[in-house]
Amino acid sequence: MIRHIALFKWNDDVTPAHVAATATALSGLPEVIDAIVDYRHGADTGINQGNFDYAVTADFADEAGYLAYRDHPAHQAVISGFIKDHVAQRAAVQLRLEA
C-alpha cells in the first residue's frame, strides 16, 4: 500500500472559515475517487509549538491508486480552489506501507 502525506502551513490571511471550507471540500473526495482506501485530514490539534497547520493522509492499494487520486479532476479542483494560493509551505511524502 501507498500512504500519501501532505502537511500545509497556511498563509497569514487564511481564516477559520476558509479552513472549514477546505475541510468540507476534502471530505467530498472519497465519494468521487474510488482509489482512496482511507482518507484522514484536519487541523493540527495544537499540542506542540512549531507544527504545520493542516494534514492530509490518504492510503491507496498501490502507486497507480495514488496517481489516480493525485491527478483526479476533483482533487485538482480542491487544490486550485482552496489550497494552492493559500499555503506558505507544503511538505509531502509518499510512503510504502508493509502489509
Place this chain on the structure above:
Amino acid sequence: MIRHIALFKWNDDVTPAHVAATATALSGLPEVIDAIVDYRHGADTGINQGNFDYAVTADFADEAGYLAYRDHPAHQAVISGFIKDHVAQRAAVQLRLEA
C-alpha cells in the same frame, strides 16, 4: 484517536546507511512503547519531485498516548542519536482521527 505525523528532510551528508540505521531504530519503538497503536515509517518512494525524504506516522488512542510516546526515553534516544543533528527540515502535525 490521535495521528502524529513527522516528515524530515535529511542534511546533504546523510548516507543511505544512516537512513537504514534510523529505520531500524524506529522499528524498535513499538516493542517498548505500549501506547503506540499503529506505527508506519520509511523513505519517500520518489514518485514526486520536491518531497521531504522520510516520514513517520504513529496512531494513539488519545492525546495522553501520544504524549507518552513523545516523551518516552527510547523515542528521545532515537531523536538525539539519529535525527536531531541530521535533518535540514522537519514538518509535523498531530491530527485528531474520527472513529
